[in-house]
Amino acid sequence: MTTVKADRAHLNSRGAQNESSTMTSEVKISVDHLTKQFDSKGKTFTALDDINITIDKGQFFVIVGPSGCGKTTLLRILAGLEKPTSGSFSIKEAASNRPENSMVFQGDSIFPWMTVWENAAYGLNMRNVPKSEIKDTVGHYLSKTGLTAFADAYPHQLSGGMRQRVSIARAFSNDPDILLMDEPFSALDEQNKTLLHEELLRIWDETRKTVLFITHSVDEAVTLGDRIMIMTSQPGRVKAFVDVPFERPRDVLELRHRPEYGEVVYDIWQQLKQEVNDSAEKAKERAVSKAARSH
Amino acid sequence: MTTVKADRAHLNSRGAQNESSTMTSEVKISVDHLTKQFDSKGKTFTALDDINITIDKGQFFVIVGPSGCGKTTLLRILAGLEKPTSGSFSIKEAASNRPENSMVFQGDSIFPWMTVWENAAYGLNMRNVPKSEIKDTVGHYLSKTGLTAFADAYPHQLSGGMRQRVSIARAFSNDPDILLMDEPFSALDEQNKTLLHEELLRIWDETRKTVLFITHSVDEAVTLGDRIMIMTSQPGRVKAFVDVPFERPRDVLELRHRPEYGEVVYDIWQQLKQEVNDSAEKAKERAVSKAARSH
Amino acid sequence: MTQTSAPLAAQVVNPARRSPKKNKFGVSDRVLAIGTPVVLLLIWEAFVHLGAIDARFFPAPSSIFMRMGELIASGELWMHMWASIQRLFYGFWLGLVPAIVLGVLMGLSRPIRSALSPLVSGTYPIPKSALLPLILLIFGLGEMSKVVMVAIGVFYPVVMNTMSGVVQVAPIYYDVSKNYGASKWKVFKTVAIPGAMPSIMTGIELGAGLGLILIAIAEMMGAQEGLGFMIWNAWQLFSVETMYVGIFVIAVMGYIIALFLAEVAKWVMPWKR
Amino acid sequence: MTQTSAPLAAQVVNPARRSPKKNKFGVSDRVLAIGTPVVLLLIWEAFVHLGAIDARFFPAPSSIFMRMGELIASGELWMHMWASIQRLFYGFWLGLVPAIVLGVLMGLSRPIRSALSPLVSGTYPIPKSALLPLILLIFGLGEMSKVVMVAIGVFYPVVMNTMSGVVQVAPIYYDVSKNYGASKWKVFKTVAIPGAMPSIMTGIELGAGLGLILIAIAEMMGAQEGLGFMIWNAWQLFSVETMYVGIFVIAVMGYIIALFLAEVAKWVMPWKR
Amino acid sequence: GSGGGDSAGASAEGTCEGTSVNVGVVTSASDAPMFIADSKGYFKEEGLEVNFQSFDSAAKMIAPLGSGDLDVGGGAPSAGFYNAVARDVSLKIVADKGTMNEEHTYMPMMVRTDLVEDGKVSSLEDLKGLAIAEPAQATATASSLSSMLESAGLGYDDVEHSYLGFGEHLAAFANGGIDASLTTEPNATLMEEEGVAVRFASPSESYGSQQLAVILYSAAFAENTEVGNCFMKGYLKGVRDYVGAFEDGRLDSGKADAVVDIVTEATGIKPDLYRQIVPNYIDPDGKLDQASLQKDYDFFIGQGVIEGEPIELSSIIDTSFAETAAAELGEFAG
């Protein structure tokens, strides 16, 4: 394992429930001075700037940050879909024969040429899992996502939210070591969202997966996460880590009435607000300087 | 104007602010016994069943309902992109020379082959609006959506939320008589969302547009809307109309502390929850009967 | 007020959505498909009778059909058709399979694309008429040389359209397959091929047509039967009607192949309504 | 533990994303593109010297290049090339423009597609060798008949690929253009054409190649110059090296056209990285 | 190619039994003796099994003859043919396949009807500057044309040459693309029928008797004397039936019924037309007109199309097959 240089002292203290396990927890993912730049028309755009993170095994890690700050890019790099421009990251191999990671992609990512069932079974089929096992697993998650009746439908026959649920069922079915979820519930109604929150927490609890979860909903972040990373906007940097101090299992409704809950949410909200204002400023500056140049 | 057969008596009483204007308000959109079915593999799937709605001119009309209940389908029919299977609808023509309606589509809908600027200017270009006017209008909305610096970028260089903002800028720039918005803010962070809420309300207020707005966020619905339609899940029917009794302009933070606000939200939430539970039941039944058939 | 209980004109700008079998003029697609060629043939016939067309070289369709009747009765037409169809069949597969494999590989892998593009782009435009003598030398005068000629015709459009189709598949799908640990073969099977299928089918239609074009050239040499031989020989003998019968039969075969491929397309792409 | 500071193999399954100019073996694309044909020519040369290939019909590349030198020196090669290039140029545009217009119309409108499909699918496979005499009759022995032949070659692949590209454009984009009140012409210009552009470009490459193939057939008749004439005449005179020079020049032209079209594609599709 | 190898054992016993021979034909009237010999079983009598392979021109047969895919071919001796020989494609000219002379002008000079009717072309001199069609550069036809032009005081390059297959001449006349042509039968007769061109002159008037088509043996086939003789015997029997059916140089009498049936059946030429045409003459003994061959060869050299060193014609002519076969068949009765 490579030495992780991220400044641990700088981090908030860990939550109550995790405190006891601090000594036994092992690092699952460590990201080290990671930077990602995109070139376009000769100009270089920095999407991620010097990111350092350590994520423990079994941690529910949430990323929040303004739109366009590089959340998706970070997840894609960790999934091996994009190369970092500099810096490095390392992921501890799974002990079991589980796949390393599965991603719920932002936006449409289910195959238009496969039925709902085939899409949900994709990962398992790639790993040549026995047919009967696939049937059980996929059947379970299609039922959980309310898609059983649509198993034979093709994506173009589904609504936006239904397509997103297929993508979730696909990732859950694959039973990976690390779940990478990029705004997985954004197109779902509150009720479906709640059902899937429960299912996600059940899976996480039972299989001790490491989860990386991107969301724009601070409520969702605080309700689900162990630890929340707040990112700055363009270029995306780590603004702060917030440890969520609530024990598990959490009673969502009860939680929301606690004053600490309001405090955590308010804290994150404030930091984000500041970020967005900053980025609006920056955007304006850039626009002005651009206008100035075009004169 | 055709006679609208929808049962007005059945509707909830109108909100305080609108009450006074009931006599002067004119009907902008009326939907009459509208049903939409999709055929696939010989089977018929009913997406919308006997929908009756009347929407006044200048009303901010919000549609909520479980995922897959037919919200998008209804909007597409009103936009003329899909034909109803039976029933009819009518839209009163705009007095001005504005375009009749512009839609913010759910999911990716911006043209990959156009820059952010070209995408945002699309509607205006289609109407041959003078170049200088386009420049002002599009410039304004790109700035409002925080995309000025990305005016020359192509969609594949944007994040998911940025693409959604382009789609919003395109619709706003087009200045239509009716704004059809299908979960327009789902991929945005709270802060960007708040900024765009304000912008949307400003536009609505200044130009007295009729707005049809689909959302999964009950908070968003109550904060923005005059009237909320709750839909049942598969097949999509009108479950209830809820008039929002808050005066305008609304102070969002203040609003959320009022007890009436909590009541309205709770009411809608309960109705939706019941709907989702029902639909989960139904899905299970269907799945069971399907399994039974396949034996 | 716009009463829009049945919005019109949707099918004009909305090609990919299921649209009714009848269009707004109430004329069904099938009537149009059969009608257009029939109308053209009738105009041709009329022009011949009016003397507006040189009937020595463009004989009236009626006389062509009469000749066709004779050739069918004598069994000659069928003999030529059968010979060509067989060659077409074997040549089709011989060209198709390597074209799809190579096309997908070139689409998926940049080095393979770089290495093979010059060969494909360079050998494609080589006049097949010039190549024929060399093919005869290599494959002999028998069936094989004709089959190879068809295969060459099928190969190029399929390989190019497959490659371009595979490159056009939205990158997100390759990302998904990679993320879900798909082996190269599975990427091939579950992403590249289905994603490129519409392009591949167009390539196959173009390829089958080029195969037909080339078989006619190939049958001008070392053949005693086949539609190409029939057309060429008829022209040598200035048996104009017979030549047109041959051309007409090839045209009909081309159209039948296109119809058949459209059915195959529906079958291999069930996700396209 | 997997150290993944630079994940490999991404470019293999990820064709559409920008990938480095050098692949994992450190060989640049350009080297591969030039290397493959050169290696093949060297193997050919070696085989001839080893006597493994019949040099009477497959002369050594070195002797072909020597003949090429002679033909360049005498100006003969250039004369033939220039004649063919001119015909190709005019024929290209004559075929391209109607093909794109018709292809988009057929892609956008179902009735037009129904009405014209049988004609396109039926006339495409008609052997052009059989058509040539009729073309000579209509357009005379002069330049026009050759230009028309090229146009025919360009037309079919472009019309079919355009149509299929237009049909493949995701329906949502047609919905958007309709919703934003685009006129038919604007749908054409802002959605159908750019959306179908990758397919159209492949069609153009296929079409230009078929144009080259057909010009060689056309120049076999009634021509005094042109690469097709040169090849055919060389074969009549059994001047084998000269024939190969002609074939080689056509191959190089085909490759240059492909390279050129790749540049044009970058230029007309700036949104593709 | 099976001619050489297959028959090795058979010829040792002095018979060609069971040998198969691949013969290239252009499926036109000039292949008449082949079809007659085949139909009447003359090749079978010799124990040969003959497979015809059709080609669109004799030039295309050279490569298969060289590679051994064909054993026997036939066509006009062209520059390409001699060039092929020069690069080791060894072939032998073995017999006559078509001779044009005063009585058998089967490749007449045709001139477009309107030119003749308008009086624009009334003598060979008038051809100056006009477009004349011939099948290809440096063929026997070119030599014929050259001698015709010469007789009118014109050089070969004083006219425009249009290289068009015989089949295309009719269409080219019809649309005015060419003014004159040297066209073989039956196309010449067809042109008259369609009224696009008229017979204007005979090349024989200036050239004399010309060797327009010859029988070719591949080198391997020629090495096997026995089988070569067998084939030649069958062929000459066919030739004799063919020329025996002539009446005043035509095939329009009752005597020719059998020949007409066979040839029209094999080639698809309409019987009425075939009876009308001027058929090609073939020497009953297969004798070659070597002087004519030499004259054409010299013409090709003059045209600068012969590659490499000029060859001695006699080195590629082998009249022994025809002589042996003729001797065995005896004097032709007529």
Ligand SMILES: Nc1ncnc2c1ncn2[C@@H]1O[C@H](COP(=O)(O)OP(=O)(O)OP(=O)(O)O)[C@@H](O)[C@H]1O
């Ligand atoms: N292929 C690319 N080329 C150029 N720039 C890119 C590319 N992909 C992403 N970017 C830029 O990188 C930045 C980060 O993008 P990313 O998709 O990671 O944002 P995000 O945090 O996921 O935003 P959102 O919440 O809107 O999804 C954006 O500003 C985007 O413009």
Ligand SMILES: Nc1ncnc2c1ncn2[C@@H]1O[C@H](COP(=O)(O)OP(=O)(O)OP(=O)(O)O)[C@@H](O)[C@H]1O
């Ligand atoms: N083209 C189609 N063919 C068949 N069924 C369709 C088609 N389009 C939509 N449907 C079905 O109609 C129903 C309603 O779809 P719609 O997209 O309107 O839902 P929605 O309310 O917008 O859902 P979401 O909130 O998930 O976007 C869904 O069950 C879907 O499966």
Ligand SMILES: [Mg+2]
């Ligand atoms: Mg994102």
Ligand SMILES: [Mg+2]
């Ligand atoms: Mg929807």
